[in-house]
Amino acid sequence: MMKYKISYEGLGGVIDFSKAPFIYADHNLFDYEFSYDSTNMPSQNKTILNQIYSLGKVKTISLQVIGTKKAEILNDLETKLNYDIEAKQPGKLYVNDEYINCYLVASSKKEWNQYAAMEYITLSLFCESPKWITEKTYDFSIYEKNSIDGGFHFPLSFPVSFKYSWKNMDILNNHYAPVKCKLYFYGPIKDPKVRIGENLYAMNGELLDSERYIIDQNDKTIVKITAAGEIVNCFDERDKSSSIFLPIQIGENKVDYDGTFSFSICLYTERNEPRWI
Template identity: 35%
Template sequence: MKYTIKYEGNNGVIDFNSAPYLLKNPEALFNFEISVNSTLNQLENREIIDCFYFGGKSVDLEIQILGKNKEQLIDQLDFYFNNDRELLSPSKLIVNDYYVYCYVIKSENRYFTKFRNFEVINYTFKFTSRWIKEDIIDFRRNDDIKNEMGLRYPMNYPFSYKAVKRELMINNENYASAKAKIIFYGPCVNPKITINDNIYSVEANLLENERIEIEPFEKTVIKYTAAGNAIDMMNYRYKKQSVFTEIPTGTSLLVKDSEFSCRLILYYERGIPAWS
């Protein structure tokens, strides 16, 4: 299996598959460990697992820098890594379809010499999330309507069509429930969808080229106007159920009004990127 590995920072993208930057130990990205909360039952002489959780992770990656201008290339890497930390805005380390948020927190030179045109530097990446894959599902206006043969007419029309509702389905292919970013597109009034009887809705009037984004990680509900202005709509969300409820694994029924379009982005989270 060939792995496409790259770094996407606040100042640009670096390809780690070929010169001048080459990742020497990609296998380190597939090492896995999870944190555990447990209770020791002394009477029964056993440990009871209460839960598993992501507790952060650090990975040492060896990067070979190759080129006659290796010093400038190293400085370029340092600029990217330092800028991410200065902004407190993590970069993405991407492996095929998966990415993880991270910072570079340490570097160690392995084979320093000024008389050759390459260096190997060990960088410590601090992961601040699990590995994530995005599954984007679009539902267009009126895509819950289909035409079926209806009443027959005696003259020039041997058949007619009638509009009927059809089921809309989403499939969470991950082994666990998935966070979902939901985007409602205007024009529409009070957009609402229902997934497995859970309601995701916002009381709002959206004009053409406006949208509302329900963001599951930051727990925000934001309206974006056609001019690009952001308006906090948190107080206008549906409150009898959580609009941040995760989508269960497997197939779920989605119900929506025909008069607007929406997008779901499912976030599949794992301890390591998929091998295949």
């Protein structure tokens, strides 16, 4: 068994690079480098760092192609990878449970021989943001007043019998930096709001039954999905007395809301390299 499960997921489906017909042989997925601006200070015999930032990078992964039907294998690979190219949307390259958004930009072959049982192919993948992302979702349902302990019921994240104490409700960010999130408010509800930590996340609008708001901090968009599936821009319905795009802060963040509607929150933890195991 491979120590790290590496796979690609896109519109064309999932491609597992950890088992035949593709086995990863080499890659630079754990490498990273920051860009920076600096100012020389000759009079002080030093250079001052002004800013440090990350730019888009190209990741490479070399694969062993195993099998006798190599033409069929490679044709299938090309088809699956190019769905995303044609749609101009990134696929996700996974290392275990972490992923990086990327586009295929090159494919090269080595020691190619149609009669050999094993050959090599190297994929080059451009990443607009060189961050590896882990997602964690919390689901909060409508307050069940008749539950055993006067708490909440979490049908998606926990076993059915689990009751979460109203007083102990919190969201944990154990990362070294604040993390962006995606919030989902589910109707029916008017003017939904929830306080997470010290910040209020609120909308000034109404959701009917089977409608939902999606507040995405990654691209700073707010939309409503109607029962018919229509997507409505609701950016101007955000509550402007607080910052709905403020990331979730480090540590335990107490959740405070009235329990009259359901909501979910997905945290996006970003690292410069996948976790080592």
